[in-house]
Amino acid sequence: MQHSNTTMQQKDALVAKRRSESPVDTDEIVALATAAGYTVADTVTQVRHEDPGLYFGAGKVDAIAAMVGSNEISTVIVDGELTPAQHRNIAERLPDETRLIDRIRLILDIFADQATDTRAKLQVEREQLRYELSRYEAAPDEGWFNRRTEKGSPRYDLLDRIDRLKQKLEETPHPGVRMRRQRREQGFDLVTIAGYTNAGKSTLLHRLADDLELSAHDDHHQDTSATAAIEDRLFKTLETTTRRVTIRGRPVLCTDTVGYVEALPHRLIASFSETLSEAASADVVLLVTDGSDEPDRYRDKLQVSIDVLDEQGVDRSRVIPVINKIDRIDERTLRERKALTTGALCEPVAISARDGRHIDRLLQRIYEHLPVDRRVLELPNEAAAMSLVSEAYETMDVNDVTYEGDTIRLDVEGRPSVIDTFEARVQ
Ligand SMILES: Nc1nc2c(ncn2[C@@H]2O[C@H](COP(=O)(O)OP(=O)(O)OP(=O)(O)O)[C@@H](O)[C@H]2O)c(=O)[nH]1
Ligand SMILES: [Mg+2]
Incomplete structure (x- = not known):
């Protein structure tokens, strides 16, 4: 296509950020710009209250315009939400043809692209x-x-x-939602992996998943056949990916979801709600955080994540906080991140999805959160019994099987609804 070269050049951007108080941290907006395909040529920051007309101070806008002009930068990205008037006023001061986008539009562009x-x-x-x-x-x-x-x-x-x-x-039906509903009826527990973008959610899904993908046993579903891509890039995952995880014999479906970000437009959350409301209907929500974030960022991201979960109506008692990337931090830092997390939610599990550290502890915590019932079921020792016993092994946690004359006793643990259904059939 004839525009490929010019498009590359047009992707140079200047990032501008204003906050009422210092520090003005541009790491995230630069990462977002990069995820949207821009090369960030420069960053400009300002500590100042918001100007109703220009967002920044007039002098700062002129400085931005000068930098754009002398470096032939095509796009100015503002880390904030501009009112239409602010947008127009800033644009008027920039060189002609300069594209001006704010944070919301940038996030929308990334979503559109991904x-x-x-x-x-x-x-x-x-x-x-x-x-x-x-x-x-x-x-x-x-x-x-x-x-x-x-x-x-x-x-x-x-x-x-x-x-x-x-x-x-x-x-356009959502295959994943329908599939998960069916799976729940078949006795699968549902676990959702949620958290800020780039926390390591997809890496964790890979770590937890059984080798076999669901699609190997089931009808083909787009949702289950895709492998969750991992990359050090914001919003790598946009579509949900579901994999099967077996925890102490219990079949669990684990779903990786779109990451959260500050100022993710509320309606965008709503529109991805089939994904995010996974969290609301799940038995367990793993809220993954990046333990290697600086304390302020850690606290902010945790708060954003909790807000989104609240907005989705997730019951806090089902949330297990998971501090990830502990291979990158020392003991003291980990203690601090744990304290922050416990203060906001409850005692977290600290893991490294990358090297697999403490995944066993996480599995144990998930297991403890799954709705369980323990019962002893009796079934007649007849020809059909063997297939029922093997079915019990597939859908429940079988602690013990005893054969006493005409009766087989099964000591099982599992989802109450699954035990109910099974019991009704064997009686
Ligand atoms: N050091 C370290 N890096 C990790 C760990 N887990 C994930 N990462 C890295 O963090 C980056 C993001 O990982 P992903 O699994 O794609 O994160 P995500 O939360 O799915 O991100 P989005 O889909 O973009 O929301 C990648 O570069 C991973 O290799 C970990 O335990 N330790
Ligand atoms: Mg991901």
Whole structure:
């Protein structure tokens, strides 16, 4: 394609960040820009209260404009949410053709770029349009104009496109959700891996998963056949991946989900809610944190993650905090991160998904959280009994089997609903 070279050049960006108080840390916004495919040529920071018209101070905007001009930078990325007026005012001071994007739009771009399955693509597109719409509606002059003209206006056009996407989404079933519902009925416990982007969720899924992928036994599902990709890149995972994990004989489905990030637009969360609400319906939610983050970042990310889980209606008693990447930190740092986590949630499990350290402890903690019932079931010792016994081994944790004349006694542990169903059949 003829634009490949120019596109590369156009991906140079200047990142600008303002905060009311220092420090102004640009690591995350630079990582987000990189994930969106930009090469960050420079960063500019300012400690100042927000200017209602320009977001930054006027002098800072002029300095940014000068840097953009002299270095031929194509894009300015602002780590914040700009009002339509601020957007226009800053853009007016930048050299012509400079693209100005804020944090929300950047995140949406990354999602758009990373989404691969049809549903995710449709969801992101809908969010992009909703974002455009909110911009139109917030801009007093254009909004007024569009409301007046209604049909044929950009606003009407956006509403129409959003509506059509909604219909398409309704017509596009989510294979994962349906599959997990069926699996639950068959006795699988559900574990969801949640947490801030880049915490190591996908690495943990690989570590926990049985060798066999679900798709090896089941109908083909897009959701289960994809392997969770791991990369030191934000928002590597956008679609859920589910793998089978066996914990002390008990079959568990473990799902890796899209990572959280500060200021992830609420509606975007809602639109990915089939993914995120995995957490709400799961028996256990592993909230993964990156133990190697600096204390302030650690605290912020943990809080963002807890907020998202709360928003999704996740029962806190089902959350197990997991401090990951402990291979990168010393004992003292780990103690501090543990204290922060325990203060916000409860006692965490510290692991390294990369080298496998303490995965056994994590499995034990998960096991303790699974809903269990222990019962002794009796079944007649007949021809059909053997297949029932082997079925019990597949769906429950069998502690003991005793044969007494005409009766087989099974001492089992498992999901109450599974034991109920089994018991009803053998009686
Ligand atoms: N040192 C160390 N690095 C780890 C560990 N676990 C994951 N990583 C690295 O952290 C980076 C992110 O890992 P992922 O598993 O892709 O993280 P994620 O949470 O799935 O990220 P997103 O899908 O982008 O939200 C990769 O470079 C991993 O190799 C760990 O225990 N120790
Ligand atoms: Mg991932």
